[in-house]
Amino acid sequence: MRSNLRIGLPLLLAVAGIACGDGSSDSDDDTSAALSSTDQFSFDVASPREARGDLDPLNAYWAMRLAQVAQRRASDGSDSKPATMRALQEIGVKVKVLTPFHAATDAQRLNERRAFTGTDGFYVRTEGAGFVVFRATEADKLNDMIVSSRIAQTDVVIRDTKVGEAHAGFYNGFLAAWKNGLREAIATHQRDLPLYFVGHSLGGALATVAAPHAMIDVGVPVRALYTFASPRVGDGHFASNVVRRIHSGGGHVFRFVSEGDFVTTIPRFEPTVAIDGLIEPYRHLGERDDERALAILVTKDGKLEPKPRARCAENANLAQCDAHWRELPSLFKDRDRLMKVHGAEHYLDAILRAAKASDR
Numbered sequence: 001m002r003s004n005l006r007i008g009l010p011l012l013l014a015v016a017g018i019a020c021g022d023g024s025s026d027s028d029d030d031t032s033a034a035l036s037s038t039d040q041f042s043f044d045v046a047s048p049r050e051a052r053g054d055l056d057p058l059n060a061y062w063a064m065r066l067a068q069v070a071q072r073r074a075s076d077g078s079d080s081k082p083a084t085m086r087a088l089q090e091i092g093v094k095v096k097v098l099t100p101f102h103a104a105t106d107a108q109r110l111n112e113r114r115a116f117t118g119t120d121g122f123y124v125r126t127e128g129a130g131f132v133v134f135r136a137t138e139a140d141k142l143n144d145m146i147v148s149s150r151i152a153q154t155d156v157v158i159r160d161t162k163v164g165e166a167h168a169g170f171y172n173g174f175l176a177a178w179k180n181g182l183r184e185a186i187a188t189h190q191r192d193l194p195l196y197f198v199g200h201s202l203g204g205a206l207a208t209v210a211a212p213h214a215m216i217d218v219g220v221p222v223r224a225l226y227t228f229a230s231p232r233v234g235d236g237h238f239a240s241n242v243v244r245r246i247h248s249g250g251g252h253v254f255r256f257v258s259e260g261d262f263v264t265t266i267p268r269f270e271p272t273v274a275i276d277g278l279i280e281p282y283r284h285l286g287e288r289d290d291e292r293a294l295a296i297l298v299t300k301d302g303k304l305e306p307k308p309r310a311r312c313a314e315n316a317n318l319a320q321c322d323a324h325w326r327e328l329p330s331l332f333k334d335r336d337r338l339m340k341v342h343g344a345e346h347y348l349d350a351i352l353r354a355a356k357a358s359d360r
Contacts, residue, residue, distance in 0.1 A: 040092035045128045045194050050224060053252040055296055055306050057354035060254060063226035064348050065091050067200040070121050070135035071344070084122055097125040099185040103176035119177040119206060121199075123185035129223070130195045132186065132210060134203035136344075151267055153280050156209070156238060158216040164238025165280070166209055167267065170202070174209045182210070186218050194223035200344050201263060204230025208285065212242050221249035225285075228256040228347045232267050232282035239283040243294070253285050256351075257319050258298040259311070260341045265322040269315065295319045298350045
């Protein structure tokens with residue numbers, strides 16, 4: 001039975017120029033119509049399912065809707081606070097505090113090409129919780145391309161605590177926002193309310209990096225981390241430490257991955273030889289090396305499969321096999337298909353169907 005406590009009901013492949021927006025198209029009309037009927041924010045912070053670490057489809061749906069808000073822009077192309085406020089109110093969020101954050105100074109954000117805004121998002125406090133939401137990659141933003149293509153790992157050290165190693169581009173992009181308003185926003189979070197981290201695609205990677213900083217640097221526990229279509233973020237030590245800290249604080253990780261979504265298979269699980277040297281192995285958040293443990297797979301027939309069965313004969317720890325670099329040329333030629341399975345609407349469609357079938 002549903003609790004009465006409510007808050008109301010990309011990775012960009014730089015070399016290919018693939019964006020990580022909502023992935024919508026004319027064929028999404030039926031999905032959009034269905035989504036429009038679920039228009040009042042009803043994220044349940046007292047969800048028994050979420051508290052057990054089980055999937056609550058309706059909470060996942062609203063987390064994904066928040067990620068879409070982060071992706072939206074005002075009609076003049078600005079990232080104004082009023083535009084974000086309107087977008088949140090459109091989906092029924094009762095906003096108490098709204099703090100947009102970004103990796104640039106206000107002067108840089110006025111740059112006509114907006115080449116400095118590689119990391120954006122917002123912190124919003126509602127009646128019952130706080131949410132830190134990162135936007136996904138946009139194809140026309142130079143910094144996104146730079147951030148997504150820097151694949152080398154760098155140490156993640158927070159208050160003298162080494163968490164592990166993470167993708168240098170993701171981490172440096174996050175730090176620029178952390179030092180430019182994000183840390184301050186989290187520090188002002190009302191401590192008796194749960195705090196959630198959310199992101200789609202590149203936004204999911206940034207949310208994953210942000211979570212340990214909130215816990216270690218600011219001292220705020222993470223109730224849940226919701227990521228959709230995220231690439232891998234760090235090495236095995238980073239993945240294990242982030243999961244351990246979230247779980248030790250009573251929180252949970254919900255990592256959504258779509259079958260056939262190439263973005264979720266990079267950087268690779270195994271070491272890779274690149275033009276400029278060896279690329280160290282990466283890990284999704286999971287249990288030890290088992291990436292399936294915390295994954296929720298969107299199957300080819302649009303169903304949700306938590307802790308999915310092994311689909312990779314080469315490595316049973318993977319939710320799906322990593323794509324090989326030799327497959328890139330064919331993927332580039334079929335960007336529409338690739339973006340269809342990577343886009344927000346694809347994930348929302350499956351999650352909404354699960355929510356409607358739920359007894360919550």
